[in-house]
Amino acid sequence: MLHPRYIRYIKQALLFAVIWLLFGFVYSMIEQGILGNLDYYPSTKNRYDFNSSLIYSSFGSFLIGFIHGWVEVSWLNKKFGKNPLWVKIVLKTLFYLLFIILFLSILSLAINSNRFDASLLSPEVIQSFWLFIGNFSFWSVVVFIGFGLTVAMLFAELASYLGDNIFLNFLFGKYHTPRKEIRIFMFLDMKSSTTIAEKIGHAKYFELLKDCYADMSNAILETSGEIYQYVGDEIVVSWPEKTGLYKNNCIECFSLITKTFEKRKNHYTQKYGDVPLFKAGFHVGLVTTGEIGVVKKEIIYTGDILNTTARIQGECNTYKTVVLISEQLVSKLDCNESFWFKKVAKLQLRGKMELIQLYTLD
Known part of the structure; x- marks a missing residue:
């Protein structure tokens, strides 16, 4: 059996993963509602497909949410444990902001590589990536995920004040x-x-x-x-x-x-x-x-x-x-x-x- 400490880490990380998954799903639905019948992104001219976008967003959000949660509960909480709540939120946000940009960059390269059926370093994939990075749509995604990130951290702090099991018991009634x-x-x-x-x-x-x-x-x-x-x-x-x-x-x-x-x-x-x-x-x-x-x-x-x-x-x-x-x-x-x-x-x-x-x- 896993050590109880790691079972606790997994439970806490899963909370982050679920919150990120919900934000990823909501983003895909909003994106579909805005683009409608278009099969490309107007700002970058990249091809758009709702099904693949939903799968990538949901799976990627869940995975990165779990990683975020694990880093948070097993490392960052110990680093900032003695700081006031607002200081923890600010410092962690700056840390994760860089993390988010790196994640979105890798995700964008992976999606474009799949859509163009080309390698990650092919000219068309790289060109599409730079168009995405330099466009407002990219930074809107950063802001959206940053908001989800803040919500996840606030939920985690709330759970730590109440106690993990008590928070989950409240949540699920x-x-x-x-x-x-x-x-x-x-x-x-x-x-x-x-x-x-x-x-x-x-x-x-x-x-x-x-x-x-x-x-x-x-x-x-x-x-x-x-x-x-x-x-x-x-x-x-x-x-x-x-x-x-x-x-x-x-x-x-x-x-x-x-x-x-x-x-x-x-x-x-x-x-x-x-x-x-x-x-x-x-x-x-x-x-x-x-x-x-x-x-x-x-x-x-x-x-x-x-x-x-x-x-x-x-x-x-x-x-x-x-x-x-x-x-x-x-x-x-x-x-x-x-x-x-x-x-x-x-x-x-x-x-x-x-x-x-x-x-x-x-």
Whole structure:
């Protein structure tokens, strides 16, 4: 199977590809509407055929959109990740403007080579290419695709603010009607956060949180986790049951996060004077998932599992451990040489008679 990080890249790149495909299709339809029954372009006298134009535009747009998306999510986002949104858009637009001109030049040569049934470097193909480059029609295409490019980048930025899965769920209305599902939750909280904030100051503490959440990202992506909420120094990560249980993804996520901070301890010690430690609570159960809100919409989860998981995480200090897991989840996990579970205590939930057996990682 592909690494979850690359699966995410492919999904994001496909979003770009679909947007470009739509713009390519719309352009072909507008072009046909303007040219009507003409079998040539009036400005360049090049031959025109609607079917071949539609195929080239659609296929070329999809392909270049996917390449654009892959470059964007795997490279450029990292380069401009710390810049304000407007700076990112301007710098990326300048970069892609050159890219677009190069792409259109190659596409024009390929189309003319096919229409003239000649090689790419034949005189008639080159002459037709220069006529196209020097004509307003070429620059109108640049502007049209540039607009599509900006829309694709704005959609990508919007998806990054909401979260990829949440954006797609909104787009396709997956939770427009509330539905029930079994999910695994991890409530991850920084130990001694109040003491750290008082020690280093609230401005620097905020920088610490940004660094922590950034360093957690790879672990969450590698284990197919979905970030549900940031609540101050607490982060809530969720998995559909099948995904979270696959290769113990949910527990592996906490393990990878712990290893990440161990590797980065010099960075945190030098910059903040201390290495942050996190405690986690895990639980699995039934939630109702759906869209809510009018002025501001969100996809939220409701159910006892959320309060229970928060309560489990809150007991970490009581039992002097960094991770507590409910028996319901332990019974579904694969106990192997990587993870051993040890009984800790039974938790009494407020207003309920049942006790929840808690485990920790041994």
